[in-house]
Amino acid sequence: QVQLVESGGGFVQAGGSVSVSCAASGIAFSIYVMGWYRQAPGKQRELVGFITRGGRTNYADSVKGRFTISRDNTKNTVYLQMNSLKPDDTAVYYCNADGPQRYWGKGTLVTVSS
Numbered sequence: 001q002v003q004l005v006e007s008g009g010g011f012v013q014a015g016g017s018v019s020v021s022c023a024a025s026g027i028a029f030s031i032y033v034m035g036w037y038r039q040a041p042g043k044q045r046e047l048v049g050f051i052t053r054g055g056r057t058n059y060a061d062s063v064k065g066r067f068t069i070s071r072d073n074t075k076n077t078v079y080l081q082m083n084s085l086k087p088d089d090t091a092v093y094y095c096n097a098d099g100p101q102r103y104w105g106k107g108t109l110v111t112v113s114s
Contacts, residue, residue, distance in 0.1 A: 002026035004095045004105035011111045017083045022095030024076045032099035034078040038091035085112045
């Protein structure tokens with residue numbers, strides 16, 4: 001059974017930092033492109049960024065320079081470090097595994113107060 005389980009997040013003040021992680025099981029993690037998406041209240045889900053199996057990263061313009069995605073293939077885990085947070089970053093953050101099949105986590109809420 002495939003599972004992507006996000007953890008971390010929570011409530012943070014603007015300008016602060018928070019880290020979320022996503023632990024995968026049931027997949028050959030190292031061959032998957034791992035992505036982070038977010039969905040703010042009343043908005044569509046959008047790509048935050050992704051990391052390839054070789055470690056190359058790509059970010060949405062809105063988070064470039066503030067967010068960092070990394071992965072540890074020995075722990076089947078992908079991380080999202082978020083710095084200089086803004087109220088507009090408030091959203092449910094979802095982990096995504098893109099490979100032979102596509103899988104989603106259930107999400108973790110990050111709330112940034114002004």
